Amino acid sequence: MARTRTQFICQNCGAAHQRWAGKCDACGEWNTLVEEGTAGGIGSGPQSLKSARKGRAVALTSLSGEIEDAPRIVSGIGELDRATGGGFVRGSALLVGGDPGIGKSTLLTQAAAALARKGHRVVYVSGEEAVAQIRLRAQRLGAADSSVELAAETNVEDILATLADGKRPDLVILDSIQTLWTDLADSAPGTVTQVRASAQAMIRYAKSTGAAIVLVGHVTKDGQIAGPRVVEHMVDAVLYFEGEGGHHYRILRTIKNRFGPTDEIGVFEMSDKGLRDVANPSELFLGERSGKAPGAAVFAGMEGTRPVLVEIQALVAPSPLGTPRRSIVGWDGPRLSMVLAVLESHCGVRFATHDVYLNVAGGYRITEPAADLAVAAALVSSLTGLALPADSVYFGEISLSGAIRPVAHAAQRLKEAEKLGFRQAVMPASSGELATATSIPSFQPEHLADLVARIAGSKRRSDDD
Ligand code: TYD
Numbered sequence: 359m360a361r362t363r364t365q366f367i368c369q370n371c372g373a374a375h376q377r378w379a380g381k382c383d384a385c386g387e388w389n390t391l392v393e394e395g396t397a398g399g400i401g402s403g404p405q406s407l408k409s410a411r412k413g414r415a416v417a418l419t420s421l422s423g424e425i426e427d428a429p430r431i432v433s434g435i436g437e438l439d440r441a442t443g444g445g446f447v448r449g450s451a452l453l454v455g456g457d458p459g460i461g462k463s464t465l466l467t468q469a470a471a472a473l474a475r476k477g478h479r480v481v482y483v484s485g486e487e488a489v490a491q492i493r494l495r496a497q498r499l500g501a502a503d504s505s506v507e508l509a510a511e512t513n514v515e516d517i518l519a520t521l522a523d524g525k526r527p528d529l530v531i532l533d534s535i536q537t538l539w540t541d542l543a544d545s546a547p548g549t550v551t552q553v554r555a556s557a558q559a560m561i562r563y564a565k566s567t568g569a570a571i572v573l574v575g576h577v578t579k580d581g582q583i584a585g586p587r588v589v590e591h592m593v594d595a596v597l598y599f600e601g602e603g604g605h606h607y608r609i610l611r612t613i614k615n616r617f618g619p620t621d622e623i624g625v626f627e628m629s630d631k632g633l634r635d636v637a638n639p640s641e642l643f644l645g646e647r648s649g650k651a652p653g654a655a656v657f658a659g660m661e662g663t664r665p666v667l668v669e670i671q672a673l674v675a676p677s678p679l680g681t682p683r684r685s686i687v688g689w690d691g692p693r694l695s696m697v698l699a700v701l702e703s704h705c706g707v708r709f710a711t712h713d714v715y716l717n718v719a720g721g722y723r724i725t726e727p728a729a730d731l732a733v734a735a736a737l738v739s740s741l742t743g744l745a746l747p748a749d750s751v752y753f754g755e756i757s758l759s760g761a762i763r764p765v766a767h768a769a770q771r772l773k774e775a776e777k778l779g780f781r782q783a784v785m786p787a788s789s790g791e792l793a794t795a796t797s798i799p800s801f802q803p804e805h806l807a808d809l810v811a812r813i814a815g816s817k818r819r820s821d822d823d
């Protein structure tokens with residue numbers, strides 16, 4: 359007789375425990391263990407050796423061979439295609455994660471409508487909203503006239519039976535993976551076992567039929583896709599949809615992609631008619647620049663293959679506190695401490711009695727070390743009260759010795775800056791080939807102290823005038 363075993367599964371990391379405990383040994387989270395039955399569950403492995411069936415031989419095949427359709431389905435929404443690396447890949451599974459209300463359903467409804475208009479069969483399965491709600495959204499987005507097929511359903515077996523009916527769909531959207539449940543696992547929807555088993559069934563469907571599937575995933579408060587990390591390992595690509603409260607733009611960031619680059623971003627703007635492509639993000643991030651105030655420096659950054667210019671704002675103010683405040687939005691805390699330490703010990707600039715606030719304009723988040731030089735310039739400018747030239751861009755990495763180190767894609771950064779009307783650049787000393795790339799004159803300090811001297815010297819220069 360089959361024995362029904364129960365296990366306690368951590369809802370954060372998916373680790374299985376024999377008995378309940380307050381804290382998961384594997385990931386250290388509290389109160390995440392939930393009792394789940396494992397009899398017949400997909401994730402539970404062979405039940406016993408006695409019932410193990412004899413294996414069936416699968417046909418081996420060669421690497422070369424016929425591939426029927428174009429491997430990618432291009433949506434025509436430029437920023438989405440950029441983030442996926444050139445369109446949805448047939449037979450693959452894509453996971454789209456993001457905070458509630460960020461616009462995941464909106465984006466996918468728009469993508470579904472765009473693809474349906476191009477003659478693809480698109481099925482949108484929603485487990486969260488009723489058909490009427492989805493129709494209302496589609497009307498608002500001007501997508502109601504497209505031939506997207508809609509269902510409100512959460513059972514995986516029912517969904518698979520529905521999809522098997524009629525022509526094979528090109529794209530299936532499942533909104534969201536946390537609402538799906540399969541008969542094969544007997545725990546509640548939303549638990550790790552269910553999410554994993556449902557995702558596995560849908561991915562198997564994609565691989566065997568060649569349809570592309572998109573899974574929508576919720577994000578927990580600490581920014582991970584809720585439920586098991588294993589889903590991220592199972593799918594072919596993971597995209598995160600992010601945005602800052604109070605800002606209208608959204609960024610679709612590639613975290614994992616088996617078929618393309620992982621450092622791409624797509625930028626969108628949320629309007630009353632849905633999401634709109636932002637083909638030139640620099641204009642968005644530089645939009646509200648005031649120009650002549652001290653403490654602002656424009657950083658010429660890169661996101662994947664695309665240059666993005668953003669303003670970095672610093673405020674350095676005398677501190678009444680014994681331990682002055684360091685407050686950062688959009689950049690790395692340890693990195694700021696490093697730049698401050700280099701300025702103190704190698705350039706003679708003192709911040710010890712000052713509060714430092716650093717903000718990347720527009721709620722944008724910078725991950726590149728190339729921003730060091732722009733941050734240092736903004737800090738020195740704020741401390742001295744001397745505004746930096748409004749038509750200058752900055753990029754370069756600072757080493758612990760204060761030396762300015764070269765960064766990749768210098769030519770592309772300069773070209774973008776020139777296009778947006780910047781007339782000078784402060785950048786690492788580089789090879790001669792750059793000179794031909796643009797006509798912008800550049801100042802190329804070898805040491806951070808040279809830049810500090812130049813900013814301090816700008817007062818003398820303007821006094822002389
Ligand atoms: P939604 O796609 O439902 O978010 P998610 O699926 O990620 O939870 O987006 C909901 C938000 O988007 C909501 O706050 C309203 C806003 N929105 C617009 O601003 N304009 C629009 O045209 C639509 C459809 C939504």
Ligand code: MG
Nearest residue numbers: 462463486533
């Ligand atoms: Mg939604």
